[in-house]
Amino acid sequence: MSIRKQLKKLEYRSRALQVKLGETVTAPLRNRSAADLGIMRPLPEPEPLSMTLTDALQSRHSEQQFAERTISDQQLVNILWAVNGVNRKDGKRTTPSPCGWNGILVYVVKSNGAWLWTPEKGALTYVKGGDLRSSVVPLNPLVARAPVHLVYVADLSSTRLKAFESAGEFLTLFRSGSSKRLGAWANNAVRSTVMIDVGAKVQTCYLACAAMGLASLCWYTPDHQKTAEALSLGPRQVVIASQAVGHPF
Numbered sequence: 168m169s170i171r172k173q174l175k176k177l178e179y180r181s182r183a184l185q186v187k188l189g190e191t192v193t194a195p196l197r198n199r200s201a202a203d204l205g206i207m208r209p210l211p212e213p214e215p216l217s218m219t220l221t222d223a224l225q226s227r228h229s230e231q232q233f234a235e236r237t238i239s240d241q242q243l244v245n246i247l248w249a250v251n252g253v254n255r256k257d258g259k260r261t262t263p264s265p266c267g268w269n270g271i272l273v274y275v276v277k278s279n280g281a282w283l284w285t286p287e288k289g290a291l292t293y294v295k296g297g298d299l300r301s302s303v304v305p306l307n308p309l310v311a312r313a314p315v316h317l318v319y320v321a322d323l324s325s326t327r328l329k330a331f332e333s334a335g336e337f338l339t340l341f342r343s344g345s346s347k348r349l350g351a352w353a354n355n356a357v358r359s360t361v362m363i364d365v366g367a368k369v370q371t372c373y374l375a376c377a378a379m380g381l382a383s384l385c386w387y388t389p390d391h392q393k394t395a396e397a398l399s400l401g402p403r404q405v406v407i408a409s410q411a412v413g414h415p416f
């Protein structure tokens with residue numbers, strides 16, 4: 168074969184190789200969802216709320232109806248930071264968490280999709296597109312139409328929680344009364360502390376909303392399974408409650 172022909176072939180081969188290599192790199196990316204790629208939506212810095220705590224407590228209340236009006240990113244981040252924001256250099260949060268587990272995930276369900284509040288970045292991580300609000304609040308359209316629903320999810324796959332749970336299960340296996348009691352206590356403690364953690368977040372959200380003249384309603388999500396499916400949760404991620412946020416009707 169002439170050198171010219173060989174070069175031509177080589178060039179062809181190298182182009183084919185380039186295409187092949189290109190595909191090898193981009194195909195896995197193409198097949199991954201935006202959520203897998205960790206697409207983030209930055210939010211502004213939270214701004215100080217000026218209402219006194221006494222006034223906020225005085226105004227805190229639940230609303231059963233919401234206006235069909237969106238809230239600003241500034242208002243949203245003020246709430247999210249209050250609910251679960253980083254307030255110290257060591258990464259600790261604005262609301263207490265048992266042993267600093269930080270095992271409660273706060274999902275943000277809006278008309279443009281579902282997002283996960285990511286406190287360390289002060290941003291929202293994309294989870295899913297589409298309007299999933301009626302999956303969170305299927306029974307009441309006046310609440311469902313609130314522009315934002317926070318969904319509190321206990322991430323029981325968190326290694327610290329798992330270790331505590333496993334210790335509880337391990338201890339209950341022992342015959343001795345005190346080990347059994349300690350094991351049962353540890354198992355119950357996981358359940359109770361998760362609820363207390365969410366309770367602290369719910370009240371903080373109510374207070375932040377009161378301070379900004381926004382309406383809020385904590386909602387015992389009736390169909391946890393439907394909400395979990397809508398948010399593509401893992402098997403050890405449990406929906407505890409949700410909270411509608413918006414403008415008063």
Ligand SMILES: Cc1cc2nc3c(=O)[nH]c(=O)nc-3n(C[C@H](O)[C@H](O)[C@H](O)COP(=O)(O)O)c2cc1C
Pocket residue numbers: 227228229230231384385386387388408
């Ligand atoms: C854990 C929890 C679950 C709730 N679930 C619902 C609910 O499913 N539906 C509803 O209309 N209100 C719900 N609420 C709101 C209460 O009904 C409301 O807080 C109560 O009526 C007192 O009103 P207030 O918040 O204005 O003081 C819930 C509140 C909490 C704390």
